[in-house]
Amino acid sequence: MRKLFFSSRRVCRLAVTAICALCAGGCAVQKIRFADRDPVWFVNDMRPIPAPRSVALYCSDTPLELFSEPVAVRKVPLSRDRSARDVNSLDQVPESSWFAPRLGRQNLTPQALTDGPVEDGPPQPPLRALCLCRSAHLPTLLIQDQRGLCYWLKFDPPDSVGIRTATSFIVGRLFWAFGYHVPEEHLFAFSPNEIQIDPAADFHQSDLDSVFARIASPLHGHYRTAAVRIPDGLLLGPTLERGVRHDDPNDIHPREDRRVLRAFRVFAAFVNMPDISSRNTLDLYAGPDGEGAIKHYFVEFDDALGAYAARTGRFWAGHRRLFDIGDLMVAFFTAAFRVDAWEDMVPSPWPSVGVFESGRFNPFKWKEIHSYAPIRHCQPSDAYWAAKIVAALTPEHISCLVDAADYPHPGAAEYVKRVLLDRRRKIIDAFFLALSPIEFIEGHEERLYFLDYARLMQVDGADSCRYRIAVHDEKGRPLQEPIFVVSDSARFSVLCPPTGIERTDGYFCLEIGVERFKKTAAMRKPAQFHFRRHKGKNTIIGIVH
Numbered sequence: 001m002r003k004l005f006f007s008s009r010r011v012c013r014l015a016v017t018a019i020c021a022l023c024a025g026g027c028a029v030q031k032i033r034f035a036d037r038d039p040v041w042f043v044n045d046m047r048p049i050p051a052p053r054s055v056a057l058y059c060s061d062t063p064l065e066l067f068s069e070p071v072a073v074r075k076v077p078l079s080r081d082r083s084a085r086d087v088n089s090l091d092q093v094p095e096s097s098w099f100a101p102r103l104g105r106q107n108l109t110p111q112a113l114t115d116g117p118v119e120d121g122p123p124q125p126p127l128r129a130l131c132l133c134r135s136a137h138l139p140t141l142l143i144q145d146q147r148g149l150c151y152w153l154k155f156d157p158p159d160s161v162g163i164r165t166a167t168s169f170i171v172g173r174l175f176w177a178f179g180y181h182v183p184e185e186h187l188f189a190f191s192p193n194e195i196q197i198d199p200a201a202d203f204h205q206s207d208l209d210s211v212f213a214r215i216a217s218p219l220h221g222h223y224r225t226a227a228v229r230i231p232d233g234l235l236l237g238p239t240l241e242r243g244v245r246h247d248d249p250n251d252i253h254p255r256e257d258r259r260v261l262r263a264f265r266v267f268a269a270f271v272n273m274p275d276i277s278s279r280n281t282l283d284l285y286a287g288p289d290g291e292g293a294i295k296h297y298f299v300e301f302d303d304a305l306g307a308y309a310a311r312t313g314r315f316w317a318g319h320r321r322l323f324d325i326g327d328l329m330v331a332f333f334t335a336a337f338r339v340d341a342w343e344d345m346v347p348s349p350w351p352s353v354g355v356f357e358s359g360r361f362n363p364f365k366w367k368e369i370h371s372y373a374p375i376r377h378c379q380p381s382d383a384y385w386a387a388k389i390v391a392a393l394t395p396e397h398i399s400c401l402v403d404a405a406d407y408p409h410p411g412a413a414e415y416v417k418r419v420l421l422d423r424r425r426k427i428i429d430a431f432f433l434a435l436s437p438i439e440f441i442e443g444h445e446e447r448l449y450f451l452d453y454a455r456l457m458q459v460d461g462a463d464s465c466r467y468r469i470a471v472h473d474e475k476g477r478p479l480q481e482p483i484f485v486v487s488d489s490a491r492f493s494v495l496c497p498p499t500g501i502e503r504t505d506g507y508f509c510l511e512i513g514v515e516r517f518k519k520t521a522a523m524r525k526p527a528q529f530h531f532r533r534h535k536g537k538n539t540i541i542g543i544v545h
Contacts, residue, residue: 033474033507034530034542039088043096045250046293051285052247054237082379084259091381091543093179097250097295099260103177104392110400116173122186123151123227125194132203132211137311138164139211142230143195153188153225154302155215162352162412163310164302165226166405170416171271171301173401178267178389179260180298184229187406189222219408231284231297239281239296241373248294259382261374264298266386266431268375269366270423272356273304274317276368276375305416306348306356314369315345315355322369350412358422363430380434380525381545387431390424391457398424429459435525435545436514438467443531443538447493450512450529455490461518468523470511471497479508496538506533 086093093099102108123145130150131142141153156164169187176182197208216224244251255261268276282297309317347355368375398420407413437453454462470482479497494510501508513526530542 032528032530032542032544034089036532036541039090039092039094041088041092041094043086043094045097045252046286046295047250048287048291049249049293050247051234051289051292052236052245052283052294054235082377084262084379084382085253085257086259089542090540091385091545093259093385097293098181098258099179100181101179103179104389108177108397110394110396113173113177113397114400114404117176117182117184119184120147120149120229122188123149123190125190127190127195128198129195129203129208130198130201132201132207139214141211144198150230151188152228152230154228155211155223155225157311158214158216160310160351160354161216161219161224162406162408163307163354165224166352166407167305167307168226168228168302169405170401171273171304174271174393175267175298175301177393177397178386181295182298182301183231186227186229187404188225188227189219190225191218191221192223226302228299231295232286233292233295234285236283236285236294238278239283241278245283245294250293255374256377258374259385262378262382263386264372265366265368265375265378266363266383266390266427268304268368269318269361269363270390270427271301271304271420272306272318272361272366272423273301273308274367274369275303275308276372277370306354308354308369309345310347310351310354316343317355317369318366319360321367321371348412348415350407350409350415352407352409352412353416356416356419358419358426361423361426363427380431383431384435384437384545387427388453391428391432391453393424395421428457432457432459433462433516433524436512436527437545438512438514438527438529440529440540440543441491443540445536445538446496448496448510448529448531448538449491449493452487452490452492452514454514454516461516464517466515466517467492468513468515468526469494470513470526472509472511474507474509496533501533507531508533 084093086096086098088094092105093101095101103113123143124147125145127143127145129141129143133140133142138155138157140155142150143153144150154164154168156162165187169185172182172185192212195208197203197205212223218224239255241255243254264276268274280298280300282299284295284297286292286295303311309315345355345357345360347353348357395417398417402413402417402420405413407416432454439451439453441449441451443449452462452465452467455465467485467487468482469485471479473479479501485492485494494512497508508531510529510531511526512529513523515523528542528544529540530544531538532541533539
């Protein structure tokens with residue numbers, strides 16, 4: 001017994017020591033030295049490669065899909081520090097085959113957002129029906145217009161006009177604005193006499209009539225659809241969740257290490273798109289064989305904005321996963337007295353909206369239906385990057401876009417606008433306070449100017465704060481004693497360190513941590529700003545959040 005007592009006490013001491021070491025490690029300066037060169041804003045990852053083969057993934061509504069493994073995946077070691085690998089020295093994601101910066105980096109007007117990725121426009125009748133997808137949910141029709149362009153036509157269910165078409169239109173354009181590659185999509189109406197079956201099709205007029213019988217009735221003789229333009233190129237199937245493609249030399253970063261995929265969690269939570277998986281992705285080989293490259297798309301947005309819950313009856317979508325050991329254990333031991341936030345949820349009064357609300361939405365606790373590998377690796381810095389993009393979405397953006405979706409029920413559009421704005425505010429409040437949301441503005445010979453994004457966005461409790469400034473060299477050695485700065489506005493300045501810069505060859509790092517008094521007294525994870533001083537000029541060469 002005595003041996004057991006001292007053994008337990010020793011374990012406790014070791015545990016305390018480990019916790020202290022972790023805390024100290026979290027506060028210590030990460031030893032990073034940035035090269036003295038311009039940041040990378042474009043990654044040429046579309047160098048010509050031979051056309052790869054298509055990939056098919058096994059997908060189901062059972063836990064078996066957790067153990068399925070695509071045959072084309074090549075696993076590579078993940079980053080040990082968990083930092084994203086597709087960011088530049090200024091902690092931004094450059095343009096690539098995965099991402100095209102728009103909202104927050106470009107002057108994207110509300111009208112430009114509403115127009116979306118328009119190149120060819122909607123289909124032009126007469127139409128030819130090429131293929132019919134007889135899904136258990138709703139049929140989808142592949143058509144070709146008079147120009148020879150192909151589109152997928154998606155229809156609304158009979159009792160919920162607009163829930164699929166309006167949702168797909170809105171969310172597809174939002175993700176395009178966020179920076180993802182998405183297919184061109186339009187709201188499109190056609191009459192039955194404007195479409196004919198292609199002679200080479202494997203279905204008949206009776207099959208087409210059965211499609212029209214399963215969808216929402218026509219309005220003024222026209223069927224309402226969402227017409228998705230099929231991108232030109234060779235369709236390779238879904239984007240893999242893990243590792244890299246073994247047949248794509250341009251693919252060098254594992255999916256789990258890409259910020260654009262990790263941060264998808266924040267964007268999906270914003271629009272409540274819980275049924276995300278590889279089925280929502282598409283790899284496209286663009287260009288002639290041997291001269292093209294792979295471009296990565298996100299597709300199928302019609303299960304967002306509460307449409308998935310309305311279609312399946314799973315009102316808990318967004319609150320828990322379909323199969324999660326942790327959720328099952330909690331439910332088993334607390335079934336007698338626990339009441340989940342989603343248990344009293346009901347659909348909205350508008351059948352075109354479904355189960356979409358903001359009152360129970362918690363950005364930190366939002367979950368996808370099926371475990372999606374990349375977003376499980378989302379770090380606070382990735383979520384903060386995504387939250388900044390969501391913050392760039394203005395009420396004017398949302399109003400113009402939702403109005404263009406042409407909701408058929410009065411009051412539905414205003415409700416969707418209000419819920420989107422409320423969820424946007426919750427995302428900003430959550431992820432802007434999870435770390436030190438400081439951004440560099442400009443630098444002069446003696447002072448450096450910064451901006452507190454939490455205060456700029458008027459996050460509750462962000463005004464009562466102070467900033468801890470520490471200055472280090474490239475090896476993490478302090479150049480002066482830490483100081484505290486208090487500012488009356490979101491903008492504040494820091495005096496450049498007067499001594500010690502000479503022995504670092506002009507290289508120094510400012511570590512800025514934020515202490516919010518109204519939230520907790522704990523110092524948020526500091527942001528690092530690496531500078532090079534040359535001839536009295538301070539140049540920013542690296543940022544770490």
